[in-house]
Amino acid sequence: MLLCANPRAQYLSHKGAIDAAVLSVFEKGIYIKGEEVTRFEAEFAAYTGVKFGVGVGNGTDALRIALGACGVGAGDEVITVSHTAVATVSAIEQAGATPVFVDIRAEDFVMDVAQVEGAVTSRTRAVVAVHLYGQAVDLEPLLALCKRRGIRLVEDCAQAHGALYGGRRVGSYGDAAAFSFYPTKNLGAIGDGGIVVTNDEAIAHRARLAREYGWATRYVSDVAGGNSRLDEVQAAILRVKLPHLDRDNEKRRRIAEYYREKLGDEGVLLPQERGGVRHVYHLYVVRSPKRDALAEQFKKHDIQAAIHYPMPVHAQPAYAGRIRTAAPLAVTEAVAKDILSLPMYPELTDAEAEHVVAAIRAAR
Ligand SMILES: *Cc1c(COP(=O)(O)O)cnc(C)c1O
Numbered sequence: 481m482l483l484c485a486n487p488r489a490q491y492l493s494h495k496g497a498i499d500a501a502v503l504s505v506f507e508k509g510i511y512i513k514g515e516e517v518t519r520f521e522a523e524f525a526a527y528t529g530v531k532f533g534v535g536v537g538n539g540t541d542a543l544r545i546a547l548g549a550c551g552v553g554a555g556d557e558v559i560t561v562s563h564t565a566v567a568t569v570s571a572i573e574q575a576g577a578t579p580v581f582v583d584i585r586a587e588d589f590v591m592d593v594a595q596v597e598g599a600v601t602s603r604t605r606a607v608v609a610v611h612l613y614g615q616a617v618d619l620e621p622l623l624a625l626c627k628r629r630g631i632r633l634v635e636d637c638a639q640a641h642g643a644l645y646g647g648r649r650v651g652s653y654g655d656a657a658a659f660s661f662y663p664t665k666n667l668g669a670i671g672d673g674g675i676v677v678t679n680d681e682a683i684a685h686r687a688r689l690a691r692e693y694g695w696a697t698r699y700v701s702d703v704a705g706g707n708s709r710l711d712e713v714q715a716a717i718l719r720v721k722l723p724h725l726d727r728d729n730e731k732r733r734r735i736a737e738y739y740r741e742k743l744g745d746e747g748v749l750l751p752q753e754r755g756g757v758r759h760v761y762h763l764y765v766v767r768s769p770k771r772d773a774l775a776e777q778f779k780k781h782d783i784q785a786a787i788h789y790p791m792p793v794h795a796q797p798a799y800a801g802r803i804r805t806a807a808p809l810a811v812t813e814a815v816a817k818d819i820l821s822l823p824m825y826p827e828l829t830d831a832e833a834e835h836v837v838a839a840i841r842a843a844r
Contacts, residue, residue, distance in 0.1 A: 481782050481783070481784055482781075482782060482783045482784065482823050482832055482835065482836070483784050483823060483825075484763075484784045484786035484821050484822070484823050484824065485664035485823075485824070485825050486823075486825045486827060486828075487663035487664055487668055487670070489825060489827035490663075490668060490721070490728075490825070490826070490827065491670060492827075493826075493827055494720055494721060494724065497720045498670070498717055498720050498721075501716040501717060501719065501720050502713055502716060502717065504716070505712045505713050505716045506713075508712075510712060511711060511712050511713070512709055512711055512712060513692075513709060513712075514712045516712045516713075516715035516716040516719060517535050517709075517710050517711075517712060517715040519715075519719060520533075520535060520710075520715040520716075520718050520719050520722070521533035521534065521535050521675065523719065523722055524659075524675055524677070524718070524722065525677055527642075527649070527722060527725070528649045528651040528652055528657070528677050529648055529649050529651075529652040530651065530652050530657075530677045530678060530679050531678070531679045531681070531684075532677065532678050532679070532680075532681065532683075532684035533675050533676070533677050534675065534676045534677075534684055534687040534688050534691060535673070535674070535675050535691075535709070535710030535715060536673075536674045536675060536676060536687075536691050536708045536709065536710055537672055537673070537674060537691075537707075537708035537709060537710065538660060538661075538662070538672040538673065538674045538708070539567060539638040539658060539659060539660020539661070539662060539665075539674040540567040540570055540571050540574075540660075540674070541571075541674055541691075541708040542658035542659060542660065542674035542675055542676050543567065543568065543571035543572075543608070543634070543636055543638075543658040544571040544572075544574045544575050545658075545676055545687050545690045545691060545708065546634050546656040546657065546658045546676045546678075546683075546687065547571065547572065547575040547577065547606060547608075547634055548575050548576075548686070548687075548690055549656060549676065549678075549683045549684075549686035549687040549690060550605075550606060550632040550634060550655050550656055550683060551605065551632070552572075552575050552576075552577050552605045552606045552632065552634075553575060553576045553577065554576040554577070555576075555577075555603065556576075556577040556578070556603060556604075556605035556606070557577065557578050557579075557580050557601060557603045557604045557605060558572045558575075558577045558578070558579055558580065558604075558605060558606045558607070558608055559579075559580045559581075559582060559596055559599045559600070559604060559606075559607045559608070559806070560572065560579055560580070560581065560582075560591070560607065560608040560609075560610065560636075561581060561582060561583070561584055561590075561591050561610055561612075561812070562581040562792040562793045562794040562795075562803075562805070562809055562812050563584045563589065563612070563789070563792055563793075563809075563811075563812040563815060563816070564610045564612060564636070564789075564793065565638065565639075565788075565789070566789075566793050566796065567638070567660075568608055568610055568636050568793075569793045569799065569803075571608075571658075572608065577605065577606075578603075578803075578804075579803055580599050580604075580803070580804045580805075580806055581793075581794055581803060581804070581805045581806065581809060581812075582595040582596055582598075582599050582805075582806050582807055583595055583807050583808065583809050583810060583811050583812055584612075584811050584812055584815070585811065586811050586814070586815070587752060587754075588615055588751070588752060588754055589612050589613055589615070589751075589765065589815065590609075590610065590611065590612050590615060590616070590617045590618075591609060591610065591617050591618075591622075592807075592811075593617065593618045593621050593622045593625070594621075595806065595807045596622065596625055597625055597629075598806055598807065599806030599807070600629055600631070604629070604631055605631065605632060606631060606632040606633070606634055607622065607626060607631055607632070607633050607634070608634050608635075608636050609622060609633060609634070609635050609636065609654065610636040610638075610639075611635065611636065611637055611639060611640035611643055611650050612639055613639055613751065613759075613761070613762055613763040613764075613765055613788075614639055614640050614643055614666065614732075614759050614760040614761045614762035614763065615640070615643065615751075615753065615754070615757060615759040615760075616640065616643055616644070616645035616650050616757045617635075617645075618754075619645050619646070619650075619653045620645075620646065623653060632654075632655045632656075633653065633654040633655055634654050634655060634656050634657065634658065635650055635651055635653060635654040635656075635657035635658070636657075636658055637650050637651045637657050637658060637659045638658065638659060638660035638662070638665060639665065639666070639762035639763065640666070640760060640762065641659060641665065641666040641667040641725060641729075641760065642666060642667075642725050642726060642729045642758075642760050643729075643757070643758055643759065643760045644757060644758035645756065645757050645758075646756055646757075651677050652677075652679070655678065655680060655683060656676055656677065656678040656680070656683050656687070657676070657677050657678070658674065658675075658676055659674060659675045659677070660673075660674050661673035661674060661675070661714065661718060664825075665762065666725065666728065666729060666732070666760055666762050667718065667721055667722060667725050668721070669714040669717055669718055670714070670717050671711075671713075671714055672714070673710050673711075673714040673715075673718065674708075674710070675710065689702060689703055689705055690703075690705050690706070690708075691705070691706075691707070691708045691709055692705060692707060692708075692709060693705045693706070693707060727826075728826040729760040729761075729826075731826035731827075732760060732761040732762075732824060732825070732826055733759070733760070733761060735761070735764070735824060735828055735833055736751070736759070736761045736764055736824070738830075738833050739764060739822060739833070739836075739837070742837045743766070743837060743840060746837075746840050746841060746844060747768065747770070747844060748766040748767065748768045748774070748840060749766060749767040749768065750766055751764060751765055751766065761824055762824075763788055763821045763824060764821065764822045764823075764824040765788065765819050765820070765821050765822075766819070766820055766822060767815065767818045767819055767820075768818055768820065769818060770843065771817070771818045771819065771820050773843050774820055774839075774840065774843045775787075775820060776843075777839045777840070777842050777843040778820075778839055780839070780842075781835060781836075781838070781839035781842070783823060783835070783836060783839055784823070785820060786820075786821040787819060787820060787821065788819070788821050789816065790816060791816060792809065792812045792813060792816050794809060794812075795813075795816075822836055823836055
């Protein structure tokens with residue numbers, strides 16, 4: 481079956497270097513908080529264009545810890561979107577805060593920044609901007625608003641490693657940013673992993689305390705904390721892959737270009753790259769009024785028919801009826817019914833991309 485994402489193909493394309501890196505960690509005998517993690521934190525922070533990186537156990541924890549380190553907690557409201565991985569909302573609630581939803585824009589699936597001001601109350605402490613599918617939220621007006629109203633900006637970059645906004649990497653704009661290294665992400669581990677990045681030394685310090693029992697010094701908890709560490713094996717794998725990230729993103733962009741060329745007249749609405757951003761196509765999501773028929777054709781052609789996401793967070797049983805929406809979520813609800821994710825990963829071959837195009841043509 482042709483998969484939507486294919487982390488095994490990523491492993492195979494770097495197999496020799498990954499195997500060697502993993503074995504060298506096994507041999508060294510330091511499995512938690514050794515030099516692989518320290519080096520990766522510095523390398524990833526430098527890549528993103530920020531001063532500090534704090535490796536953690538996964539992307540959800542990265543977001544929760546970033547929010548806490550920015551002073552977000554009980555009684556605070558955090559504005560975000562409902563059209564996102566549930567992890568975004570889960571992290572806000574785990575930080576003790578209350579999520580508040582605004583709608584997305586039909587053009588690019590990301591937060592409608594124009595709605596944020598109307599969602600702000602005296603309790604608003606932060607905005608979580610989700611750079612969904614690999615394209616940046618419109619950060620400039622959002623940053624200006626956050627500064628003016630004294631609100632923290634935390635970027636959810638779990639789908640946007642390497643994406644650019646105004647020539648700078650996403651993750652370098654907010655007070656802090658969270659990345660996930662879940663295996664299918666643009667930079668993926670072979671297991672779980674995540675990182676908090678920031679230019680603010682105090683935020684980095686608080687994130688470091690939060691990831692390990694509140695320790696500034698070993699065995700002495702300054703604050704009450706938990707445990708969410710990135711491990712040496714995953715850091716070693718990420719260090720092998722990071723130097724290939726830009727090239728891999730370039731491959732994703734070429735596949736997107738191919739889809740755009742071939743699918744322009746096939747009755748599906750294609751994703752657009754806005755001016756001033758560099759989309760890194762974590763996912764290539766099309767819209768079609770005949771989405772379910774399209775998904776059927778995918779199945780017939782042995783292609784995975786993935787939907788990101790079939791149900792907005794505010795409609796899911798765990799959240800329904802209890803999350804404040806600052807504006808009607810009309811676009812959020814409309815896209816859930818007509819989106820489909822095409823196969824998209826750096827190792828996707830030309831023949832496979834052609835096969836996807838054939839399946840879409842067969843659905844006309
Ligand atoms: C993957 C993802 C996360 C969570 O990452 P995990 O490592 O799976 O915890 C958060 N936000 C978004 C938008 C994601 O896609």
